[in-house]
Amino acid sequence: MALLYFGRDVLIPITLAFIFSFLIAPFVRALRHLGLGQTLSVCTGVLLVTVTLLAIGAVIVQQVGAMGASLPQYQDTIASKIEKLDELTRGTIGSLGGPAGQLIEHFTQDNGGSAQPVLQSDGSVKTPVLVEIHEPALKPFQLLGKVVASVWPPLETAGIVFVVLIFVLLEHESLRDRFIRLAGGGDLRATTIAVNDAGERLSRFFISQFLVNLATGLSVWLGLTLIGLSQALLWGTMTAVLRFIPYLGVWMAAFCATLLAAAIDPGWSMALMTLGLFLAVEIIVAQTIEPKLYGHTTGLSPLSVVVSAIFWSWIWGPVGLVLSTPLTLCLVVAGRYIRALKVLEIMFGELPALTMPQNFYQRALSGDAHEIITSAKRYMQHKTLAEYCDGVLLPALHLAHFDLKDQSITPEEEEKVTSSIISVIEALSGNPKWWKKRKRSSVLAGGIGRQLREQRISVSGEWQGSFDVPAGSVVLSIGLGKQSAELATEILVRILREQKIDARSRAADELDLAPPPGASPELVSIIILVSVDPLNDCEQMTAMLEGIHERIPHAKQFVLLLPSPFENPDLKTCVFPGADHVSRSYDDVLHSCQIAMKG
Template structure:
């Protein structure tokens, strides 16, 4: 059997490795072709809403596309013109600040105890250039005859280039980016012109057998990318304007350059804005003899980025991409390795496409799990995994975060009870070891006590197995009785002030009943419990029938407990005729049992959740009090 599994698994693994290596090789060696095409498709997502708006205004398809591409072209040329002009102006003004730069470098060199002056390479040459006094040159040399002569420096210059040679060099240097830009805009025009046709072709190619799922995936990817790019463009533009205005008010030269560079470099995740901040701070240090302008410049970038990243971005498109922060970093490293700086800029949208594909294509599901923002485990799975590890403190911390917006009853419905059913499944399959049972027992008790406002962590608990033996429910009940008295409180209470909870069936029902008691007590309701076998026993001394307002019978396996529930309801109806009688059914959410056959005519209300029975108990108690 194991040999046959290995014989099937090994070829699949080899095939997967070969396929992955092939894809990586195609991405790397085909980057000269793939980068322009990818840029064109990314730009199409940014321009498509604008083109659709122009079409709605009555313009034709071709006119709308050409107008959209023209707007993008003019915008990019304007940005490039601003950067070139500002850089030229900065280069012309730098010699004026040579003394300031030299003074700052000498100060830093002293602070670093000469380490700065020992740098080699371009950085060392630049430091030597700024710190040299300009008077150094050939030193006089004493000759044999006693005379002194100064060597003459000889400089070798290449002959001046002819006009056509100069033109050829200029064309050679600018042709590659112009060629890439031309390919991008040509492909962009055709992508926008054939947008619907390309979408239909992709749907047919990717999932013609499941047209609905593929259409949803393609539309989802397109909408996410469009929203992300438009939102990011607006946020980056606003950030650049804020930096420009702030630096202008501080009097730093070329403020427009740094605002533009901030808006452009911010497309690079996490590090782009700090590249602009570093350059602007260095210029401020060169301009100002002191350090105040440099510190103010760095503080401006820090304040603006914190405001944008922590307040504006999360509200505007914090969940638009659907990517986890770690996946953004990993994808930036991967795509920059494959495609260089362009890959760094495109890393987020490319990874987003893969995550959306993994959401709808089963074979790519691993991509959504690895890079998506959705948690890999559901809250009940996460709870159960933590109790298996015995990490009750982390569960309590997570539960309190959950309960900042929801109630204890909702937490028990959505997290705690499903997690207990997961534990029950493993118990039935004998998949839990005795050591794991002990961890689950202690963790669940600690969590329930902490959440119900009774976190007595120092209590020495009786050792038992998780879901066998005495059971968690009885342990919790015994501990509550030891705190509140033999009968869980005094019987000297007003009429109609007690909610009596009775477990029907297994020990899981006893645990579910104990949870309900603590939920009710957390809402200041006098809730008490009895076990099913205690119904035939005489009532406690001093107990009065009129004190009970509600009787709630709880079952976690209603299909098998149907008869016992009906008998218990009939029995309690005879014993406490003036009380209301509720049935709380808590079946496993993973099995979806058909409860249509479970009809309890004796019950005044049948609930399917803690939250629902809590609301009905509160309503009934108010009505009884009035």
């Protein structure tokens, strides 16, 4: 930070040059493809930037001069409105101190140009003579020196920027190769991908931001022209420029334009229309155009944008405020590909620090089922319950299983996880009473599956529904092996029922019992055998497939294998020739059931 602060006079121009290079690079490449050559293309691109900046500066200077010349015409209007505001605020406006108070006093008091008479001690009245102190007229060389001293710093910065910009564009390929060698010359493929992605991401962001800000400025200019506000071009230009400052820039322009409208119009209609125009344009741009154009390509979280704006404005002042988002974006892209800078991507990137399964388990350890359910419903706006269980719920259950196996989870945390999992599954499967407290059970020892099954049976009946249904409309799910298969089976039943499939479950040891009264084999169209430990359940699965085929030969037999993704078992040794279909996810078995039921 000391280097950034004390070296800002050198670092700011160089940084501006590199930022401009990302903006101009696509244009330079396009000119090179037209056959202009490297040097001519670079000079043309830099000349375009120079002309653009000079035009913007000329517009701002001309418009500010015109506004300054017209302000005395609005003094009476300003004074009248300040007096009204002072009355409404019971003197608060008039009591302001500092520059604001002096400005208000200038507009509301008649300072005249003559001195007031003063009563002397002898009874006579005399009028003081006003004395004005003037500095002696400057000599030509002194005047020239003051002019040069005032314009030299910005000219010096602009000169450094354009010189560095020209050489950066001329040495673009050389700089890229040097960075690749410096960052990871041992793995050219990975480093090249990283550099290309960073360059494309930054160029796309800068170009998109420039075009969006330009369009916003044009919209404000046209809108203010229709409203009738003077110097509309100035406020359109200021909007386009200040909008590079995140969050605050556009409202700085809106505030100044609204003040001018209030000064011009004796009423308040013009000020309200001006503020409404800025509000409408910003809402449309920020909520509609930006998210579709580059809202999800920057990779920055909203909080990181605010924090970076505070930090860089503290280090580099107003220029740092404008450059805060590009600089932070560069750091995040670097953190994505450079391991030593990974902390920057975690802190400032838009990607969540935890995966969804990790977040599920972390919130379950805290007993916060409401947040999990909210996140799940947001996820399921575009996904199905089966996809959520495959991608989030099952990996989270495996995380809990490993902690339980290693005995790194306390009984209190185990109870919180159990309660959260039950609440989430019941809420997502449509149970309106999911918030009720359940009895204590072990997190993955089978108790959760049994509790969920009992809860469902309490609603649908002992046999999980009526047997007065059409033939071939029931899907029977059977869990094998470990007790944790009960939970996997219960989740499958709820997924199928959520899709209006009459799914019911039976335990493996219940198959030898007498069938329920009124039940017949013809009701069952599909039987799904569920295993969470396929390697150990392989022999039992094969035997059950043969036995079920003898009892219910017309029913299709599906196999659902749900092994732990962390153990990576070799499932090639698990072959089930008697199965009609083998699935390894809830989503796949759901689609297979839907196709089979339609057939």
